[in-house]
Amino acid sequence: MTVKEAREEKIERYVPAAIEGKWADTWERTRLYETPDTLPGHENFYFLTMYPYPSGVLHIGHWYAAAPADAAARYLRMRGRNVLFPMGFDAFGLPAENAAIKNKMHPAESTEENMARMRSQFRAMGAMIDWRREVVTCHPEYYRWNQWIFLRFLEKGLAYRAKAPVNWCPKDLTVLANEQVIQGRCERCETPVVKRELEQWFFRITKYADELLRFDGLDWPERVRVMQTNWIGRSEGAELTFPVEGHPADAIRVFTTRADTFYGGTFVVLAPEHPLVEKITTPDRKAEVDAYVQKARNTAEIERIAEGTEKTGVFTGAYARNVLSGERIPIWIADYVLVTYGTGAIGGVPAHDERDWAFAKKYGLPIREVISPDGQTHGELDVPFVGEGVMVNSGPYDGTPGAEGRRKIAEDFGKRGMGGPTVTYRLRDWLISRQRYWGTPIPIVYCEKCGVVPVPYDQLPVVLPRDTGFTGQGGNPLEKVDSFVKTTCPTCGGPARRETDTMDTFVDSSWYMYRYLDNRNDKAFMEKDKGRMWLPVDQYTGGIEHAILHLLYMRFVCKALRDLGELWFDEPALRLQNQGMIVFSGRKMSKSRGNVQSPDQYVERYGADSLRMFMMFLGPWTQGSDWDAAGIDGTSRFLHSVWRLALSKPMPGAPDHDLEREIHHTIRKVGEDLEAYRFNTAVAALMKLENALSRASGPTRDEGVRTLLLLLAPFAPHIAEELWGRRGGAYSIHQQPWPVYDPALAKAEEIVLVVQVDGKLRDRLTVAAGLTEAEARAAAETSEKVKASIGARKVAKVIVVRDRLVNIVTS
RNA sequence: GCCGCCCUAGUCCAACGGCAGAGACGACCGCCUUAAGAGCGGUUCAGUGCGGGUUCGAAUCCCGCGGGCGGCACCA
Numbered sequence: 001m002t003v004k005e006a007r008e009e010k011i012e013r014y015v016p017a018a019i020e021g022k023w024a025d026t027w028e029r030t031r032l033y034e035t036p037d038t039l040p041g042h043e044n045f046y047f048l049t050m051y052p053y054p055s056g057v058l059h060i061g062h063w064y065a066a067a068p069a070d071a072a073a074r075y076l077r078m079r080g081r082n083v084l085f086p087m088g089f090d091a092f093g094l095p096a097e098n099a100a101i102k103n104k105m106h107p108a109e110s111t112e113e114n115m116a117r118m119r120s121q122f123r124a125m126g127a128m129i130d131w132r133r134e135v136v137t138c139h140p141e142y143y144r145w146n147q148w149i150f151l152r153f154l155e156k157g158l159a160y161r162a163k164a165p166v167n168w169c170p171k172d173l174t175v176l177a178n179e180q181v182i183q184g185r186c187e188r189c190e191t192p193v194v195k196r197e198l199e200q201w202f203f204r205i206t207k208y209a210d211e212l213l214r215f216d217g218l219d220w221p222e223r224v225r226v227m228q229t230n231w232i233g234r235s236e237g238a239e240l241t242f243p244v245e246g247h248p249a250d251a252i253r254v255f256t257t258r259a260d261t262f263y264g265g266t267f268v269v270l271a272p273e274h275p276l277v278e279k280i281t282t283p284d285r286k287a288e289v290d291a292y293v294q295k296a297r298n299t300a301e302i303e304r305i306a307e308g309t310e311k312t313g314v315f316t317g318a319y320a321r322n323v324l325s326g327e328r329i330p331i332w333i334a335d336y337v338l339v340t341y342g343t344g345a346i347g348g349v350p351a352h353d354e355r356d357w358a359f360a361k362k363y364g365l366p367i368r369e370v371i372s373p374d375g376q377t378h379g380e381l382d383v384p385f386v387g388e389g390v391m392v393n394s395g396p397y398d399g400t401p402g403a404e405g406r407r408k409i410a411e412d413f414g415k416r417g418m419g420g421p422t423v424t425y426r427l428r429d430w431l432i433s434r435q436r437y438w439g440t441p442i443p444i445v446y447c448e449k450c451g452v453v454p455v456p457y458d459q460l461p462v463v464l465p466r467d468t469g470f471t472g473q474g475g476n477p478l479e480k481v482d483s484f485v486k487t488t489c490p491t492c493g494g495p496a497r498r499e500t501d502t503m504d505t506f507v508d509s510s511w512y513m514y515r516y517l518d519n520r521n522d523k524a525f526m527e528k529d530k531g532r533m534w535l536p537v538d539q540y541t542g543g544i545e546h547a548i549l550h551l552l553y554m555r556f557v558c559k560a561l562r563d564l565g566e567l568w569f570d571e572p573a574l575r576l577q578n579q580g581m582i583v584f585s586g587r588k589m590s591k592s593r594g595n596v597q598s599p600d601q602y603v604e605r606y607g608a609d610s611l612r613m614f615m616m617f618l619g620p621w622t623q624g625s626d627w628d629a630a631g632i633d634g635t636s637r638f639l640h641s642v643w644r645l646a647l648s649k650p651m652p653g654a655p656d657h658d659l660e661r662e663i664h665h666t667i668r669k670v671g672e673d674l675e676a677y678r679f680n681t682a683v684a685a686l687m688k689l690e691n692a693l694s695r696a697s698g699p700t701r702d703e704g705v706r707t708l709l710l711l712l713a714p715f716a717p718h719i720a721e722e723l724w725g726r727r728g729g730a731y732s733i734h735q736q737p738w739p740v741y742d743p744a745l746a747k748a749e750e751i752v753l754v755v756q757v758d759g760k761l762r763d764r765l766t767v768a769a770g771l772t773e774a775e776a777r778a779a780a781e782t783s784e785k786v787k788a789s790i791g792a793r794k795v796a797k798v799i800v801v802r803d804r805l806v807n808i809v810t811s
Numbered sequence: 812g813c814c815g816c817c818c819u820a821g822u823c824c825a826a827c828g829g830c831a832g833a834g835a836c837g838a839c840c841g842c843c844u845u846a847a848g849a850g851c852g853g854u855u856c857a858g859u860g861c862g863g864g865u866u867c868g869a870a871u872c873c874c875g876c877g878g879g880c881g882g883c884a885c886c887a
Contacts, residue, residue, distance in 0.1 A: 183884090223815065223882085230814075230883055237887080256887060269887095311885080334885095341886045348887095355885050426886060547882080580816095581881090617835070619824055623817075624880090631823065634835040640850080669833095681825065684834035691834090754830050759868045761830060799867055805829045809867045 014643035016607020020718045024123050032732055033128040035084045037533050045081035046534045047073040048513050048573065050542030050550075051088045051135070054114040055095060058121040060597040060627055061543075061589060064582045067612040068621050068679050069541045070127040074714035075674045077128070078738040084534060085128050086516040088135035089115050092143070092505045094172060094188060097438040100470045107438045108466065111138055121600070126608050126717045128734070133516045137508035142515065143440040144461030145525035146507050149561070151443060151454050158204045158560050159432075161452065165273050165339055166431055168196040173475060174435040175200060177504060178340075178428050179231075179549045195273070195297060201442060201501065202429040205556045209234065209425045211570075212555055219575040221622070227547045233426025238410035239343065241418035242268050242320035245328065250276055252320060252331070255342030255424050258352065259413075260405035263394040264370035265347035266360070268320045268331045269313065271339035272296035280331060282317030289314055289333060296335045311336050311359045322347075323418065324395065324409070334359060342424050350384065357384040370394050371402060430553065432504045437468060437477045439502030447489035447496040456490050462498070476500050509550055510557040513537055513572060531567070540573035544580060544624075551576070577677050580624020589627070597627055609716035610636040616679030616715060638687050639719055642712065645694050646705050646723040653698025660745060662692050663704045667741035670711050679715075686711060707739050755780040756807040757789040773800040780806040 027033060038044070049069040052062055070085065077083040089111075096107035103110070115136065122129055135142055153159035167176045169186040175198060180187040205212075209232050215225050237257035242265075244250050252268055270277055272293045281289045292314045313334030320331050336355055337346055350360035350367040360367050369381055371389040391400045400408065407421075414420030433442065441462045443455035455462055465484045468477040478484060478500040489496040511525070517534050518526040536558075542550075558572040581588065589596050602611045613635035618625040666689040673682035686708065693704045706727070713720040713733050724733035748769055753776060755763040763785040771779065777798050780786055786808065793810035800806050 226815065227882055233883090233886070235886075254887080258887080336885045336887095338886065346887050353887070355887075358885090424886085426883095544881080583880090617824090625823080628823070628836085631836050634823095637850085638835085680823095680835095681833075684825070687834050752830075756829080756868075759829095759866095764830070797867070799829090801829055805868090807829075807867055 011644055011647045014640050014719070016609060016639075016718070017604075019722045020124070020126070020608055023718045023721050024126065027732075028123075030732070032734060033085075033130050034132060035082060035130045037530060039082035042080055042082040044534055045076050045083045046513075046537045046539070047076065047083050047085050048516075048537045048540045049085070049087075050540075050546065051090050051509070051512065052118065053090045053093055053095070054111050054118055056114050056117070058118050058125075058599060059589065060599055061582050062118075063125065063599045063611065064615050064618075064625075065541070065543060065579055066122070066127055067125060067615045068579065068677070070125070071612070071616060071679065071714040072539075072541075072674055072677065074128055074717065074734065075671070075738065077734065078710070078713065078736060079671075080737065083128075084133075084516070085130065086133045086135075087122060087127070087129040087131070088133075088512060088516065089118070089137065090505065090509055090512075091115065091136050091138035092439045092502075092508055094174075094436060094438065097436055097470070098172075100438075104470070106466070106470075108138065124603055124608055125612065128717075133519050135512050135515045135519050137440075137505070137512065138438070140461045140463050141520075141522070143464075143508065145511075145515065146440040146503055147443040147455070147460050147462060148457065148525065149507075149511065149557070150503070151457060151460075152564050152566075153203060153560065154454055156560075156564060158207070159201060160204065161199060161201050163197060163199045164202075164431075165195045166198050166200055167193040168198075169193050172436070175431060175433060177431045177506070179430075179506075179552070194299070197273070197297075200431055200433040201444075202431055203507075203556070203560075205430045205553070206425060206427055208556050208559050209427050211559060212427075212552065217574070218571055221576060221578055223544070224547045224551065224576065224578065228552055231427065231548045231552065235424050235426070237422065237424065238406070238413065239419040239422045240347065240409075240413050241323070242329075242347065243323065244276075244280055244331070245319040245321065247280055247318075250279055251418070252276060252345050253343045253419065254345045254347045255422070256347060258349070258402075258406065259409040260391055260397075260400075260402040261349040261352045261370055262322070262347065262409055263325050263391070263397070264349040264351045264368045265322050265325075265329065266327070266350065266366045266368055267329050267348040269337045269346050269348050269356075269359070270316075270331065270333045271337040271344040272333050272335055273339040274333070274337075274344045276345075277316065277333055280316055280318040285315060285317035289316055292333060299335070311355065311362060313359060313363065315363075323416075330365070332359075332363070340428060341426065351381055352384055352386055354384050354386060368393060375399065430504075430556070432507055433501040434504055435476045435501055437464075437470075437502065439505060440464070440507065441478075442499045442501050442503055444499040445487055445489060445496045446499065447492060447494060449494055450489050450491045450496075453489055453491050453496070459490065464502075476502075478502070506550060506553050510553040511561070513540075513554075514567075525566075528566075528568075535567070536569045536571060537573040539575045539577065541577045541579065544578040547578070577622065579621045582618075582625055582627050584627045597629075602629065602632060606632055606636045607639070607718070609719050610639055613639070613683055613715050617683045619680055621677050621679050635683070638690065639716060641694060642690055642708065643719065643723065645690060646709060646727060650699075650702050651697035653696075653701070656696055656698055656700040657749075659692060659696050659700045659704060661748065662689060663700070663707050664741040664745040665747075667707065667711065667739045668743075668746045671738065671741075674714070683715065686715070709733065710736055710739050751803045753779065753803075754805040755783055755786050756805065757786060758810055759807060760789075762786050762789045769803050771803070773802070776800050776802075776806050780808065 073083050073085040091111050096111050099110055100107045150159055167181050169176055169191055171189050171191040181193050185192055213232055237255055238259040239253050239255055242252045313332045316331045318331045319328050322329055348356040350356040351369045352371050369377055370393045372392045373389045375390045377392050388402045391397045391405045397405055410421040441464055443462045445453045447453050465481045468481055470477060485498050487496050487498050514526040518530045521527055554572050561567045599611060614632045617635055666685050669685040670682045689708055693701055709720050709724050721733050750766055751769045753765045753767050763783045765779055767779055777800055795808055796811035797809045
């Protein structure tokens with residue numbers, strides 16, 4: 001069908017703007033996307049895609065995340081599932097508050113405005129969102145359940161307050177969770193973070209460290225499982241004790257994975273922030289030690305851990321005893337020992353650890369070989385030996401292999417009550433306090449008499465006050481709101497002060513998937529019976545950038561709520577699929593880089609359907625892509641062709657068997673590709689079918705067009721609906737069953753058999769599909785080209801790959 | 812430094828261990844058009860980053876190297 005023919009037939013042009021708004025209205029009016037909790041004859045399927053932060057407008061990244069997910073959900077719906085595809089907004093967070101300081105606009109206002117704009121953009125996209133179920137995390141109806149969860153966690157010891165060295169971002173003026181520090185810098189603003197000793201609220205995620213390492217029954221990408229496993233960082237070793245001279249009550253505990261090197265411990269190093277430092281430092285060393293500790297505290301993490309930084313440290317003046325070698329060894333402090341890992345102290349074994357080696361060399365500390373690769377001692381070492389070996393210079397343990405030595409020494413310390421085998425994790429408890437306004441108030445009151453008092457459940461929510469100033473100076477605006485801060489103690493009725501810290505917004509997103517199911521409930525965060533219809537989530541999709549943060553917290557909160565009797569399953573989402581990142585000229589799109597691409601101009605020019613299809617056509621969804629809008633012409637032209645094809649007059653002709661095969665093959669291909677999230681090849685298959693149909697005529701073509709529209713519906717919902725209707729199909733195409741293919745028809749009838757001689761292509765034979773090995777071989781051997789190629793050589797063997805190839809190997 | 816993913820026409824990408832091409836962009840040539848653009852039809856284009864290995868046969872599996880991206884990193 002060419003333009004000329006179309007004109008002769010007077011087919012009107014495809015104008016996306018003329019149909020897309022109309023269908024958005026109709027779908028809304030007919031409540032097409034409202035998903036009931038049960039639909040007789042249809043199994044429930046919970047398809048969750050990550051909700052966005054209401055940053056202003058939907059950008060290309062949002063489209064890339066949502067449009068393919070929507071297509072996959074629509075496909076499942078046509079396959080007969082009752083598919084829930086909800087959406088909401090991760091509406092608390094720093095950017096809105098920072099914008100408020102800059103633009104003098106209240107975050108609540110800007111957030112509401114942004115959400116309104118983004119909702120209408122989702123509508124323009126044609127996503128099958130059931131908006132009745134929307135959640136907005138900055139509304140008290142939502143965040144009261146954050147507070148409720150906090151209080152339940154508190155009751156169970158899963159939430160606690162502690163003084164700890166925490167990450168502080170000097171620009172955002174708040175503490176951060178470990179997970180929000182990327183290479184020593186604030187995840188958001190990339191400012192180097194510093195350590196501060198503060199009293200803060202934590203969630204006890206470490207209690208679940210071992211369970212979080214198990215992914216039993218989960219269909220999650222290997223990549224994410226590996227990242228989470230590395231993040232949790234389970235390490236088996238031993239905790240061993242060094243008694244401190246003159247301080248019988250203050251023995252130093254160290255963590256090591258190499259207990260077999262214990263005899264080589266010639267010094268002890270504490271982290272500068274270690275609590276014993278102050279106690280054990282001798283008066284003559286105090287000034288120097290204090291100065292070093294002070295300096296370490298004020299040094300950004302990024303400098304402390306920077307590669308090539310020379311090791312520094314100072315001697316405390318105190319001595320410990322190596323209980324195995326009996327030696328008196330000096331206690332140092334050095335910032336290469338991290339207070340946040342293990343026990344914050346190590347036994348320095350310079351002969352067998354590169355860091356200890358460098359430190360010992362610099363400060364002239366003794367180096368003793370205690371592990372030998374060959375069982376011999378070697379006197380002075382040139383380099384540290386960090387490999388496995390046999391214990392030497394280790395008294396009664398001499399000759400013991402390292403692995404056995406590790407076990408024995410750990411056990412021996414255990415028997416003496418001085419430690420024993422232990423496991424340590426890199427994962428720290430989740431720091432949830434934030435010194436910022438735009439978040440969920442932590443429901444705690446501080447009373448002079450009663451101390452730390454949780455706000456009673458019946459007084460929830462603790463509402464975030466609206467009237468605050470945003471100066472950007474002097475910390476959390478909440479502190480200055482007297483009506484909020486000044487309160488009475490729920491226990492004694494006396495004067496009290498409210499907690500002014502708010503919660504990390506990752507608390508909000510750790511359980512939002514439950515709230516969609518019962519978003520108006522004011523008695524519980526979710527009625528269990530409603531949850532049972534949908535949970536756990538069948539399919540979750542979202543950006544790979546959340547591999548650790550959100551996805552780890554979400555798993556933890558699920559397990560914690562399970563242990564509180566609120567949930568009945570171990571994992572929140574059974575199957576996870578991450579789309580890759582969409583970048584612009586190889587760089588992440590971000591406001592600060594000013595390279596954010598807006599989808600709106602493309603929607604205007606090409607229509608939402610073309611943009612949807614283009615997002616899916618860019619390349620493998622899981623790998624991400626570089627944004628290059630040039631290709632959108634391709635999907636746009638395709639839809640124009642479909643339009644003409646579907647509206648052209650049927651042409652007479654005979655049934656076309658080959659075309660019928662192609663149709664059935666395409667049904668199979670598109671379905672399989674959608675199930676595997678291979679949107680790009682699915683789109684290509686649709687294009688191929690359209691090409692074939694446009695060249696055909698007769699009844700098979702007509703049947704093919706009908707099928708094509710059904711297959712197209714998940715990808716381009718508006719045009720599919722329009723053409724379906726114009727061709728007399730019943731409303732709505734999105735409620736039609738997915739076409740069924742005939743497996744026999746989906747296969748080719750005739751195939752091209754490739755004949756090779758010694759691996760080189762010699763002939764191609766068109767033969768019936770399904771030949772036996774002997775038949776294929778016989779066919780190949782009758783080929784003149786093949787005979788000529790074999791010549792006088794002897795046939796050594798013949799390899800036959802059914803319906804594909806015959807390879808004749810000569811000797 | 813360690814771990815993972817990726818490298819195929821000018822570009823984006825396809826190819827159960829079996830003919831390197833499904834699809835698209837671009838370019839070029841036509842058609843259409845007063846013209847440009849758009850539209851339509853067609854043509855063009857790589858031996859798969861490099862070097863080995865396994866195999867009858869390797870883009871595909873294995874090893875090494877190079878380049879890109881991501882994660883972790885003084886973690887004891």
